[in-house]
Amino acid sequence: RAGPGQDRCVAPAARRHRELPHARRRRLRRSLRSGPGPGSGNLVYVVSVSKMSRTRDFQAVTPTWVNDLSISPITGGMKDLILDPYDPKNGAWLLGEAGAFNDTLVRTSNLDAVTPVWTTVLNSTISTSQAGIGIVNIWRVLATITQQNLIFVLGSDNGGQKDRVWRSADGGSTWTVGGQIDASIEGSGGFWSSSHTPDVLFVGVSNGGSIYKS
Secondary structure, eight states, X not given: OOOTTOOOOOOOHHHHHHTSOHHHHHHHHHHHHHOSSSOOSOOEEEEOSSOEEEESOTTSSSOOEEOOOOOTTOOSOEEEEEEOTTOTTTOEEEEEESXXXXXXXXXXXXXXXXXXXXXXXXXXXXHHHHHSSOEEEEEEEEEOSXXXXXXXXXXXXXXXXXXXXXXXXXXXXXXXXXXXSOTTOOSOOOEEEOSSXXXXXXXXXXXXXXXEEO
């Protein structure tokens, strides 16, 4: 330790590492060997227009796929599968169609089961009842990494089909909706959330290549 008026000597990084206590060095080596978090890279889901498929041995020479996983609320095409970032093994939302002009968002909390159970959490009827305005098209769904069960839906309303953002802080049980993003736009493309602040969103639109921030 340097005294008053003396220069302070700082050990190089390599030397400081060698001087770590043995127990800390062992923990460091174990963490480097363990690789990424839970999961082996073998559990994979694929969503197509007509079905959702799953394999538990994706890295095998010939993976075994289970096709046509039952998703009863979805009767039309499937669009996207969004895994719950806090429980990706069991939690997920699926975006699809339940009839003409009736985009629907469903949720499951047992995705890993042989037959997952899905519940409708957002469609035009639910949106009208809870948020006071219906939803016609659902373009994008975001499950944020900054707050558990906080999800956002980018869609178009049934009052002129203009784009808005729907918000749920409980995984889809209850909803609120914001104002129109732009009165002249319907069919926005990009949709991102901040990795630091839960309610900061970005919407990219094709008209003039604009980006809107909440």
